[in-house]
Amino acid sequence: MAVKEVLLYPHPALKEICNPVTCWDDSVQQLLQDLVDTMIDAGHSVGVAAPQINDMRRAVVVDVSKSKLGKKQENHGLLQMVNPQIIERDGQTLVREGCMSVPDYTGNVMRAERIVVQFQDENQQLQVISAEGFEAIAIQHELDHLDGYLFLDRVSSLKTDLFRRK
Amino acid sequence: MxxxxxxxxxxxxxxxxxxxxxxxxxxxxxxxxxxxxxxxxxxxxxxxxxxxxxxxxxxxxxxxxxxxxxxxxxxxxxLKPGGEERPDLQGEICMISVYGADKPGIVYRVARELGDRQINITDLNTKLIGEKEAPVYVMMIEAILTAGMTVEDVEQWMTALKNEMNVDISVRSITPLEL
Missing domain, CATH: 3.30.70.260 (ACT domain)
Known part of the structure; x- marks a missing residue:
């Protein structure tokens, strides 16, 4: 059990591409637990990615079930994802996102509405799940961290964008 | 500084x-x-x-x-000292879209409904669009609701205004997803 410090940009770890987990030792279990503890400690945020706690392995945790918005939608509860990969995307939705690693700023980001994601769970079992709504957005956001992308890299419109399209 | x-x-x-x-x-x-x-x-x-x-x-x-x-x-x-500091605005953020045939008072009437209830407008854009003969006025407002206020409350006030002004108004929550 350890709550880790959530790194803030411009910490370089947030712009790195993370490495696949190939060696399943105790440290993987420890990392997942740290991610969960950190997520819960941060006012039960809906997800944390390993690089946010300075671990450069491809692992994230997501849990939208405790959030006001997530509760209203179907979701998978706590997801502990190692080597996750989005294998299908469908639909587009514009959402305003914020990130614990980039405080005091939000931006409109285009995300897939529905995704199919495959990953290894905490028991090293391969899982394939489909997610939609807030959960799908949260997964896409956390997985971006594993490739060094922040929502700032994905902002697709200014607030006034509506008026710019002709 | x-x-x-x-x-x-x-x-x-x-x-x-x-x-x-x-x-x-x-x-x-x-x-x-x-x-x-x-x-x-x-x-x-x-x-x-x-x-x-x-x-x-x-x-x-x-x-x-x-x-x-x-x-x-x-x-x-x-600026007076401290005038550069952004206030910590807490509360649900809502987007209000108002559009309809151009007529005087659209901005004022909507803003008055919000101002009278101490709702803080944090962003406002207006644009005149459409044909010259039939101009359409579009306004987008971002506002922070005060404690205890819901998007449904705002919708209710706006419905009354909608009928009075003969414009279309929609209200929705755009509180950012904290990830």
Whole structure:
């Protein structure tokens, strides 16, 4: 059990591409637990990615079930994802996102509405799940961290964008 | 550190931002928050700037005189200490879209409904669109609801206004997803 410090940009770890987990030792279990503890400690945020706690392995945790918005939608509860990969995307939705690693700023980001994601769970079992709504957005956001992308890299419109399209 | 509010507006053309920020850079000014956009045919810039040593705006005014000669209007104001600090606004953020045939009072009536209830407007854009013969007015408002207020409350007030003004109004929550 350890709550880790959530790194803030411009910490370089947030712009790195993370490495696949190939060696399943105790440290993987420890990392997942740290991610969960950190997520819960941060006012039960809906997800944390390993690089946010300075671990450069491809692992994230997501849990939208405790959030006001997530509760209203179907979701998978706590997801502990190692080597996750989005294998299908469908639909587009514009959402305003914020990130614990980039405080005091939000931006409109285009995300897939529905995704199919495959990953290894905490028991090293391969899982394939489909997610939609807030959960799908949260997964896409956390997985971006594993490739060094922040929502700032994905902002697709200014607030006034509506008026710019002709 | 002293902060200043700088507003620049003038007929849009390429190079305005470069000229303005060139002057600021030469003077050693920092740009904190800023928002720049085309309104009508005018490019307008609103910036909060600071300088580590500058105490009054005389040097700034002098430096920008050259821009005024090129047809841009420059307004400058020295902020009171603390005037640069963004208030910590808590509460649900909602977006209100208002659109309909152009008529006087659309902005005022909607803003009054919000202002009377102490709802803080944090962003507002309006645009006149459509055909010349049948202009349509579009307004987008971002506002922060006060404690205990819901989007449904706002919807209710707006429904009354919608009928009175004969415009379309929709309200939705855009509180950012904290991830």
């Amino acid at each position: 002293r902060h200043f509010a700088l507003t620049i507006i003038g007929r849009d053309r390429a190079g305005i931002v470069s000229e303005v920020t060139g002057i600021l850079y030469q003077l050693g000014c920092n740009i904190a928050d800023s928002s720049c956009s085309i309104l009508g045919g005018q490019f307008s810039m609103i910036l909060i700037i600071s300088h580590p040593e500058m105490q009054n705006q005389t040097t700034l005014s002098e430096a920008f005189a050259v821009l005024e000669q090129s047809g841009l209007s420059v307004f400058l104001r020295t």
